[in-house]
Amino acid sequence: MSKGSEGATPGFLVWRLSMKWRVAVDRAVAPLGLTHAQYVVVASLHGLHRTGLHPSQRRLADHTGLEALYVSKLARGLESAGLLERTRDPGDPRAVQLALTEEGREVTRKAIDVVQGLLRQLLAPLGGPGSPRAQEFARDLTALLDAPLDPFGTTDHETEQS
Numbered sequence: 555m556s557k558g559s560e561g562a563t564p565g566f567l568v569w570r571l572s573m574k575w576r577v578a579v580d581r582a583v584a585p586l587g588l589t590h591a592q593y594v595v596v597a598s599l600h601g602l603h604r605t606g607l608h609p610s611q612r613r614l615a616d617h618t619g620l621e622a623l624y625v626s627k628l629a630r631g632l633e634s635a636g637l638l639e640r641t642r643d644p645g646d647p648r649a650v651q652l653a654l655t656e657e658g659r660e661v662t663r664k665a666i667d668v669v670q671g672l673l674r675q676l677l678a679p680l681g682g683p684g685s686p687r688a689q690e691f692a693r694d695l696t697a698l699l700d701a702p703l704d705p706f707g708t709t710d711h712e713t714e715q716s
Contacts, residue, residue, distance in 0.1 A: 568698075575676070582668045586661050587635065593669065594618050595628050596637060596662040599652055610649040611640075626650075637661055 559567060579590040588596070598618050602609050611629055615622040629652055632638035637658035643649035654662060673683060680687040 575672075578672050578676075579669055582672055583665045586665050586668070588661070588665055591620070591624070592628055592632060593665050594620065595625060595632065595652075596654060596658060597666055597669070599638070599654055600659065600662045600666070603654065608651050608653065610643055610646075610651055612649065614652060632658070 559570070562570075576590050579593060583590065583593045595614065595618065598614060599609065602614070602617065607613075609617065611625050612622055614620075615625040618625070620628075629638055629640055629650075633640050637655055639653045639655055640650050641653070643651045677683050677685070677688045677691075680691055682688060
């Protein structure tokens with residue numbers, strides 16, 4: 555266990571791990587002209603396009619967990635950098651669809667390779683990305699992400715699980 559983590563709450567540990575990851579990704583993708591948040595947008599867009607989807611900014615915001623206004627701001631910056639195209643959705647004139655440019659696809663592939671290297675480093679203590687412990691860790695993280703959080707305590711957790 556790392557220094558200062560003994561006796562720490564799970565919330566504090568999640569915070570520390572998320573900060574460690576964010577800083578590492580920021581540093582790793584900076585030479586490619588990206589921030590961590592921009593990487594999340596382009597890598598998610600790349601993944602969604604590979605499955606045949608052409609998401610709107612709203613759908614990408616929902617997918618990434620980022621606020622829609624923040625995705626819009628990031629998309630404008632990525633568009634200015636020549637990595638992304640924003641077009642009106644023909645089916646919904648209020649929606650903006652996002653697509654990577656050729657340069658954007660190239661930068662994104664490089665960034666994904668860099669971040670995958672970081673992920674291998676992060677998961678090495680658990681036996682690597684494909685190990686049973688890493689798979690269990692991913693399942694635990696998914697369960698935590700799926701758990702409802704209500705900062706005002708108005709959610710009835712007893713009835714939700716019924």
